[in-house]
Amino acid sequence: MGKKEKNPKAVGAGRMLAWQSRAISQGCALMAIGFLSVYCTDTLKMNPALVGTLLVVSKLLDGFTDIIAGYLVDKTNTKWGRGRPYELCIVGVWFCTWLMFSCSPQWSTVVKSAWILCMYALVNSIFYTFLNANNTVYMVRAFRYEEQFVAINSYGSIISMLGTVAFNIAFPICMSRFATSASGWSMLMAMFAIPLTIIGLMRFFFVKETVDVDVVDENGEKEKVNFRDVKKVLTRNPYIYIVALIMFVSNFVMNMGVNVYYFTYVARDVSKMGIISAIQMIGIPAVIIFPAVIKRFSTAKLMFVGCFVSAFGYAINFFSGGNMVLLGIAAVCYGVGSVPISMLINLLIIECANFNEWKGMQRMEGTLGCVTGFATKIGSSIGAGVLGVLLSASGYVGDMSLIPDSAVMMIRSLFSIVPAVLWVVVAASLLLYKLDKLMPQIKSDNEERRKAIAEKTTGQQEG
Template sequence: MFSRTQNAKIIEGKSGILTAYVPRLMILYMKDELGLSLKLAYGSGDLGFSITTTMVGAYLSIFLTDVVGLAPTLVATAIFIGRSVDYINDPIIGHLVDRTRSRWGRRRPYLLFGALPFGATFLLLWLRPPLNNPALLAAYYGGAYALFDTAATFVYMPYYALTPEIAPSYDQRTSLTSFRMSFSIIGSLIVFVLPWAFIGSFSPDNADRILVFAVGVAIISVLPLFICFAAVHERPEFQKESVPNLKGSLKAAFGNRAFLFGAVIFLATWVCIDLLQALIVYYIKHVIQRESYMDLIMALIFVTALISIPLWNFLSGLWDKRLAYIVGAAFLAICLGLLSFLGATTSMGVIAVLSVAAGIGVGAAHVIPWSILPDAVELDEYETGERHEGMFYSLITLAQKAASSIALPLVLLMLGAAGYAPRAEKQSESAIRGIRLVMSIIPALLLGSGAIFALKYPLKREDHKRLTAELDERRRNYADVQIDPAEAPHN
């Protein structure tokens, strides 16, 4: 265990002058110690999470208002009920994952045994139970949401916690995260583009088509988890570490400055993404009135985001993750601010250009916050002598869900207060203004707050390199001490 004074010297000490730099363009595809097959296998796991959570985030609200016929206030209540369960189960599951010991490791068993419940609970969200009471319907969907979130936590908490174990270095984590986020964006692209070709509009007449599409999504979501389980293996040196009780794990997390700053960056970014996913369908349908171009607009955003990932990976290597995030967040915030000026008379050309520009910013939002978080694990080990990846990721996802459970219902309540009418073909001017506000200004403010914390983030590349070198040396010394004298070599 190491003192705060020693830690301060590492974090706050001035790094040496960079005397030489070799550009690492396309580091995403360079051969490194991880190997292409490992990065593909691990990255594919995020396809399942992306395709399900994107469908929930983008379509559940409009499914419940325009297909089921619930008022926005009841939809807000159902979402809040569903996500409130995570306030309790996320840290408990994260701590459980850290303490798990099995022949498959600490994380992988959850991928194997949690995959099918994850897919099954997702389907519950798209059924229409034979209930006529709106309050009972809201209770059903709130309960289904809680079950799905719990099943997802059991699968993706350990999945995320594998990142710092698989990729030990600063830039390897950006590369690995880039692969994972590539699959994440592919999942988003599938969910945002295909429904409009297969389902058409979200209306009561298309409820059966929505369910069939959800079945396909559930099947796709499960398969990559089995691939990830089979192809990815945990590092054995991390299997023997002891983990303190729940209170000790929480204390370690909240005492880690890099983790707290990274958490704010992550939180601001992904609440912004959650809001955009939930509201973009409303925006395209009612504000710019281009529902027939829905698949094209979504494709422009997410194909551009996918293509931009090597760019953000390169910029993270050229500068560092902090500066790359600040540039990406500022760019996306500007694009979102411009959305408030678009309307039904805006030409499709302008909409297409802004969609491509926004996609570049979306690529940064997907890659960089996720690659920042694992670096705090080494600081945790440096300060405490232990690693709490499961607890760290559980608190991160808990914070995201908690913020979204407040933000998403809040914006739905704002839409209701602005006069949004479920199933109405044409919305009032006040409702249009409400959609513009929550689609552009609020997400832009969130990104601005993330950029401020990124500016002050305490771990640079040089700091992390010194941390990992020190920890490697201490692990070697610990291993030497553990050698049984009877087994030691004799002259």
């Protein structure tokens, strides 16, 4: 009996795990930074409005660094590949995150502010920027087939989601034990930073770039990327801005950091936060049906439905208080609703790159990744910034016995009404995303053009 032939379009378990390792590490880092606001207000005793302002100010660098990073990644050509070398930035993410949570309460407000601003800017404006820029660039050169893209962004994302959910369960438990002082916060971050840095480097060591997808000219020569190509992409591809809006809202909601305030001052038990994070895992198995749904409908339509499910879940939060049944139902809803976006967003970026090629432009996956990466960071920082400003305006004080009703109502609204409205806005924007309908024609035309150039080049070489 003959040996069963291996499916070339399949992604092996080992390669799948290695690819998702950095997503686990990076996702956990984002979750950790989501606790920065409560660390600054309750441990360092900094004014919430000041903290929010610092986080927003740090974003002034991002408009510049994101475009530069995308351009540099698109131009990179090393023996390791184009996107792969930038995987090393995960080391900088975790090192600076640890430093960010190692600030001394004894320092003056000016020194504290400068320290937090500097570390936060390094994480977001430098290291995280390059990780966003290289992700799609790396993926389309490490995997050859569309089925592999769908697999690693659906089935594979279960691995990264389980990793971040495990972090969300473990971190609040460890936080209640260790994060009772500034030194405790530093120790807590080190406990997670060291192993997650090692995990985050697995993709770099075990997944190589082996696929050539670069656009070639009529003579078969690879077209060189220049800064004019960046301008073309930013002005001629409207769909990437819809993808950017999706990422902005997703990260605004996820990184507001209001959860810990809600479970402290409304539910009055921060340990329940870990339980709710565990309940969100119920939505993960839904990913099993994603490839079939995408084939019949599209990635964008799947996200459209997810937005409304998320909005419904957050609306329930407003009436939940400390009721674990209602909080659990809400968590299942926005957990299920967020899965398509968190797992499949790279598929939309690839569609935008295919659109660029169809319109006669460079694919520019790095630049596209930076547009969405910029939106991701702006969303997370403005979320944290808005949280600080609104808490301060509502009269928030970091004391259970002194917190006014106005601050409690603000916390409830930020945990429910605000994200519900934002997800409805995203759903409306997806109605303008037309690439899912155009994609069959785009892929066909791109393939015919590449085939024609390859035949012409072969003919010239034979002649």
